[in-house]
């Protein structure tokens with residue numbers, strides 16, 4: 583794996599409008615004292631005011647492709663070379679597949695080729711199958727999902743600590759939680775011989791984000807303040823008080839590790855909550871140490887536990903296979919990558935007649 587490097591970023595604001603800056607990046611602000619009430623912090627607080635992103639809108643790869651286009655136009659018009667352009671979430675899904683045992687993991691991804699001239703490869707976007715859950719479970723799922731966003735709200739402030747007023751810090755939890763707001767980092771990295779351009783949401787920076795995104799950090803490697811080194815992934819999990827809980831958490835760490843690893847995010851903070859959604863404590867994890875932690879765990883079992891190297895090798899093989907299987911065509915057709923839960927196959931097939939999902943600005947720019 584080549585070290586990921588951020589070369590641009592973008593934000594979605596409260597109305598889901600795209601901004602070419604880091605205005606939606608949060609900054610870590612998490613105090614044990616805030617949780618020191620009798621029951622912990624009630625993560626359901628404000629659920630009735632939750633402003634939810636419209637899940638019915640298919641955003642394709644728009645934010646990523648529009649930001650990439652803008653970056654290229656502003657940096658000498660040079661078109662970024664790469665073999666795969668995608669959201670981090672797609673790669674996480676593939677990477678975790680060898681260890682996926684539950685029945686909910688069916689997915690389909692759309693793939694298309696673009697830009698023969700500059701040898702830029704395939705882009706992946708997903709269409710997930712919705713699993714069918716009955717009403718009560720849906721309600722609880724929604725509430726649990728809210729807890730994740732509420733945790734992000736209480737754990738972050740809108741500017742670096744030194745630039746925030748006392749009021750901004752104290753009132754950070756007063757606004758409704760709004761999951762339209764996101765900050766996304768766009769990185770270049772490589773896996774085996776596959777060059778990747780990947781966009782992914784970053785939950786917060788632990789202190790600040792370095793001002794400059796330099797084009798060539800190797801010139802000044804020692805002085806280079808890498809933005810990725812400052813990023814933190816936030817998660818929630820049920821408080822662990824029995825072996826089953828510990829085993830489930832170790833399983834969940836696969837996704838936490840994979841998604842952070844892919845963007846080069848070095849730290850994950852997990853907020854532990856009760857079954858009823860009261861946040862009681864939190865713990866920091868160094869992302870690169872998570873796979874070894876799993877190996878050392880008393881629950882480790884070579885057949886049932888996950889293995890970081892295997893996950894990376896599997897993803898590398900998948901991407902290599904996709905890269906070599908999708909033909910280079912000027913007007914690339916749409917292909918589908920399909921996985922049916924619990925099957926042993928990944929299927930790659932043409933989807934004749936399916937319209938391209940690339941953003942028109944990107945297509946126009948790449949034609950020039």
Ligand code: A3P
Nearest residue numbers: 726727728729730731733783785816817818819
């Ligand atoms: P947790 O992270 O505590 O699970 P992410 O962790 O990827 O930054 O996502 C932030 C939160 O969004 C999650 O909190 C969860 O609450 C919610 N979320 C993410 N993916 C989801 C999904 N597929 N379904 C429901 N909620 C989801």
Ligand code: MG
Nearest residue numbers: 783784785816
């Ligand atoms: Mg997130």
Ligand code: MG
Nearest residue numbers: 785815816817
């Ligand atoms: Mg998170």
